[in-house]
Amino acid sequence: MTSCGGVFTVFTMSDQREKILSCACELYLNDGLDGFSMRKLARSVGVTAPALYRHYESKEHVLIDVVREAYREFTGFLYRALEGRTPEERLAKAGDGYIEFGLRHPRWYRIVFTAADRLGLDELPADVEAQGCAIHQFWVDRLRECMDAGLLRRGDPAAIGMTIWAHSHGLITLYHNGHFQTDEEGFCSLCDASWQRLLEGVATDEYIGDLKRRDFASVTAGST
Amino acid sequence: MTSCGGVFTVFTMSDQREKILSCACELYLNDGLDGFSMRKLARSVGVTAPALYRHYESKEHVLIDVVREAYREFTGFLYRALEGRTPEERLAKAGDGYIEFGLRHPRWYRIVFTAADRLGLDELPADVEAQGCAIHQFWVDRLRECMDAGLLRRGDPAAIGMTIWAHSHGLITLYHNGHFQTDEEGFCSLCDASWQRLLEGVATDEYIGDLKRRDFASVTAGST
DNA sequence: GTCTATAATCCGATAGAC
DNA sequence: GTCTATCGGATTATAGAC
Numbered sequence: 001m002t003s004c005g006g007v008f009t010v011f012t013m014s015d016q017r018e019k020i021l022s023c024a025c026e027l028y029l030n031d032g033l034d035g036f037s038m039r040k041l042a043r044s045v046g047v048t049a050p051a052l053y054r055h056y057e058s059k060e061h062v063l064i065d066v067v068r069e070a071y072r073e074f075t076g077f078l079y080r081a082l083e084g085r086t087p088e089e090r091l092a093k094a095g096d097g098y099i100e101f102g103l104r105h106p107r108w109y110r111i112v113f114t115a116a117d118r119l120g121l122d123e124l125p126a127d128v129e130a131q132g133c134a135i136h137q138f139w140v141d142r143l144r145e146c147m148d149a150g151l152l153r154r155g156d157p158a159a160i161g162m163t164i165w166a167h168s169h170g171l172i173t174l175y176h177n178g179h180f181q182t183d184e185e186g187f188c189s190l191c192d193a194s195w196q197r198l199l200e201g202v203a204t205d206e207y208i209g210d211l212k213r214r215d216f217a218s219v220t221a222g223s224t
Numbered sequence: 225m226t227s228c229g230g231v232f233t234v235f236t237m238s239d240q241r242e243k244i245l246s247c248a249c250e251l252y253l254n255d256g257l258d259g260f261s262m263r264k265l266a267r268s269v270g271v272t273a274p275a276l277y278r279h280y281e282s283k284e285h286v287l288i289d290v291v292r293e294a295y296r297e298f299t300g301f302l303y304r305a306l307e308g309r310t311p312e313e314r315l316a317k318a319g320d321g322y323i324e325f326g327l328r329h330p331r332w333y334r335i336v337f338t339a340a341d342r343l344g345l346d347e348l349p350a351d352v353e354a355q356g357c358a359i360h361q362f363w364v365d366r367l368r369e370c371m372d373a374g375l376l377r378r379g380d381p382a383a384i385g386m387t388i389w390a391h392s393h394g395l396i397t398l399y400h401n402g403h404f405q406t407d408e409e410g411f412c413s414l415c416d417a418s419w420q421r422l423l424e425g426v427a428t429d430e431y432i433g434d435l436k437r438r439d440f441a442s443v444t445a446g447s448t
Numbered sequence: 449g450t451c452t453a454t455a456a457t458c459c460g461a462t463a464g465a466c
Numbered sequence: 467g468t469c470t471a472t473c474g475g476a477t478t479a480t481a482g483a484c
Contacts, residue, residue: 016467037458037459037460038459038460038461039458039459039460047467047468047469048468048469048470049460049461050461050462050463050468050469050470051467051468051469053460053461053462054467054468055467058460058461059459059460059461113398113401113403114401115400115401115402118401150428150430150431151427151428151431152426152427152428152431153424153425153426153427153428159414159417159418160421160426162395162398162404162414162418163391163418163421163422163426164426165394165398166390166391166392166394166395166398166418167387167390167391167394167422168390168394169394169397169398170389170390170391170392170393170394170395170397171386171390171394173393173394173397174337174386174389174390174393176339177337177338177339177342178339179337180386190383190386193383194383194386194387194390197384197387198387198391198422198425198426199425199426199427199431199432199435200377200425200427200432201377201422201423201424201425201426202376202377202384202387202388202422202423202425203375203376203377203423203424204374204375204376204377206374207374207375207376207423208423208424211423240449261476261477261478262477262478262479263476263477263478271449271450271451272450272451272452273478273479274450274451274452274479274480274481275449275450275451277478277479277480278449278450279449282478282479283477283478283479
């Protein structure tokens with residue numbers, strides 16, 4: 001919460017700016033994006049609204065700092081997975097961390113995966129964008145080492161990552177929107193079962209064989 | 225747009241109410257949920273705001289009718305799949321329709337899959353909820369017949385449906401939020417490739433065998 | 449059925465006193 | 467660095483004339 005690391009500089013906030021940011025995070029987590037206003041923020045800080053503008057240029061700049069905190073929280077959940085001792089364990093922990101983050105902090109989850117322009121932001125600062133790239137690289141690392149270990153089929157880690165990401169993201173957002181009639185515990189076992197299906201595939205071996213034969217036939221036909 | 229079917233009654237709107245609803249849909253599709261206000265709506269209809277309240281009790285009631293139109297549009301895309309002549313074709317068409325709906329009508333998609341309370345609605349009327357159930361049943365039908373035809377592994381169609389749904393929903397929402405660096409055409413082929421991975425599974429056969437052996441071992445150990 | 453006028457609330461942001 | 471006062475705008479919704 002205190003510092004914002006760049007390549008060559010580390011900037012430290014004033015105490016008051018830090019207090020405002022802390023209240024802003026709390027306000028966002030309680031009231032969501034719609035309920036987030038400078039007036040409410042001022043009230044929770046214990047000052048009047050204009051005072052905030054001594055520390056932040058605009059509401060947008062406050063929100064940017066909140067987004068940065070969201071990323072920080074997210075990576076905290078993810079990077080714990082590096083403590084795993086095998087590729088399999090690290091991938092499992094990463095997946096668990098992702099789901100757990102989505103469950104424990106729905107509003108952090110939302111703000112991390114919502115496009116900047118839909119947050120009313122022109123663009124995210126470079127250091128936050130960089131966090132996004134780091135997360136992407138983290139997943140590529142997890143998948144590649146599982147391929148090397150013979151756990152996952154070979155292929156482009158980024159492409160396979162999209163499939164796994166879409167699956168997890170879909171599960172969490174559908175759960176958040178109340179589309180699964182179950183509590184958190186039920187949702188977790190639902191996730192496990194669904195992950196198992198993604199590992200094994202949902203089609204029968206016969207059908208897969210069928211598809212491959214058809215694909216082969218169409219390729220040979222097309223090459224004449 | 226004209227009628228709202230219930231079990232025993234069909235209610236027909238007045239012309240003016242119908243015109244308001246039509247403008248409301250257009251307004252929502254253009255400006256989204258945040259940009260949707262009674263004043264703007266009145267402007268686009270060509271009257272002043274208070275006039276709307278002769279036809280609709282509140283903004284919430286207008287929005288409910290908009291949501292009903294969204295469902296109608298969605299089912300239109302889905303149910304075309306019934307024209308397919310085999311279970312495989314019907315499932316493929318249903319999946320294509322789902323993705324196409326998400327691509328062509330992002331705002332309709334959003335409103336259909338957003339929880340009612342996050343739209344500012346207390347609850348959806350019974351006939352809209354019923355549409356949701358019908359859609360669920362539609363998917364169960366598609367999956368069950370593919371199991372019977374030996375294309376998909378046997379299992380609970382509703383559970384497998386969740387996996388497939390989460391995957392598709394994740395792809396669409398991540399695309400909408402700009403997380404895939406690709407245009408619509410690239411996204412479609414990305415979807416095809418990802419669906420293929422979901423059919424085949426992402427794990428190697430060796431790893432699947434491994435997991436089954438471990439699972440068996442833990443079950444036998446647990447039963448002693 | 450539509451209008452004008454208005455109530456009651458919220459918002460982001462600024463000017464200028466202290 | 468914080469305050470009061472205020473600008474200029476948005477919103478839902480209603481009262482009462484026509």
